[in-house]
Amino acid sequence: MSSAMFARDVPFERSPTTDLPVLLPPRPRERFGWPKLTTRHALLFAALVLVAAGAAFAQAPDAPPAPASEALTTAPATPLSVVVKWAPLLLKGFIFNIVISVAAMTLGTITGLMLGLGQISQNTIVRRLSWFFTQFFRNSPWLVLLFFAMFMIPFQVRIFGTTIPLPDWMKAIVGFALPVMANVSELLRGAIRSIPSGQWEAAESLAFSRTKTIWQIILPQCVKRMLPPWMNLYSLITMATVLASIVGVGEMLTLTAQVHAAEGGRPELFAPLYGFAGLCFFLYCYPISKLTQRLERRYNVKT
Template sequence: MVSDRPGAYAGATIAVAALVLWLMAPRDIPGAQLLADFVRWLPALLHGFAINVAVSIGALTFGTVLGVFVGSLSLARGIVGRAARLWVQAFRNAPWLVLIFFTTYVFPFEFDLGGLIVPFPDWLKVVAALALPASANIAEVFRGAVQSIPSTQWDAAGSLAMSRRQILLLIVLPQCMRRMLPPWMNVYAIITTGTALSSLVGIHDVLDTAQIASTTVAHSSFTVLMYMSALALFFVYCYPVTLATRAVERRLRSR
């Protein structure tokens, strides 16, 4: 059955889509020259995609730390809990491109630390921008994981004179980590695809490299090939994350 082989189904789908796009693309360059130009630009394309991966890892790292902190605060009562939940709702629904432009221009391009000029690179601003929606999503994942723990465990640990902090750190959090892993991996895949927006603020990522290559070679068929290659790189990188997420979910359900 096709449904039992998601990898084969997705691979066939992307292959058919690529074939259709290739057949529809104009033939304004000989095949040998097209291949030679592609091979010449492939290292730059891979280097650009490595920047996308680095930005996604940085954004998820900062987003995870901030998200767990905000998620912990959202469990509290009073103004602290309401402020944390407002953070979650605000950045879960904020357009990512707006956040990227916001961090690009709200932060200075360099800092003066006692006469020492420290630059603040644009890629780090993009990391900060994508860490905001990542933190909001991870905070919600964390809150849901904590609330999924049966209340009887809290009561039993409380009867042993454990504080709420001890119960959270020693009993609840170890169970939450396993429950958080699949949605956390999904957030990473989404953040990775979102790094494509970084090209709009001058980051030399895979899309910016594809655009430069297309302008340099100036042939429509080469342009189609470059953007198809960028699409394929995102798919090849993100789809195994999706498969791993499903495998982790199946393993957790079997326990």
């Protein structure tokens, strides 16, 4: 019985001199790293640059001819020089987008785990309330939740006589954390439901309490099920942080609009400036998506 199980579960090969099975060396684990840029990616970037340059050239107005003596002094800056000039400021705004996304994911993940555990609670009231909040925030537009947080959260709070201001960027973090909380709650509920029932029965046979079963047996197995969609959710939140510009938060899109206005609102600068913002988000989110695909292949759970 044991030899049959050994032959079925462990790869081996027959020795040329004996009939005893010989264990093969373990398979090397897949190494993770940033995806390599190929020629196809370089061609894609070149095509994007050409499209942006063509759009800028097409939107450029016909300027009246200037005298030769004033040609050098009145010539407007080229779109590329404008992007290079304002790139440090725009990158600072992009870093602020990343800070908002990381803070929103942290707050939303913590509260989402609590809400997800509430969905499997044995208390009927807790389970139904957790389900309601999960479905409400999960199926509401993110912009509506952002406005909800901006207008419902006060500008300052007083704690023991101390006034603590709540700036707009902090309200934006709460606004983005609400959909993260709902989606993480649903991810946790689905991951727990995907665990085979034999795990619960084995823990019960070993006299584990429900709390110990969840924290020591079920949740560790849920991590690899939740990690790829959780990273995908982070990419979506990062790209959605540009919505904070609508409520007055000084992130990258807001700074891009201010730079465009500071340069006189020239139409030919619209595509390069906003194209630079889009390229920054692409270069940040694309490696995350590729790493998510690798994790999905590695943590592919067959039930």
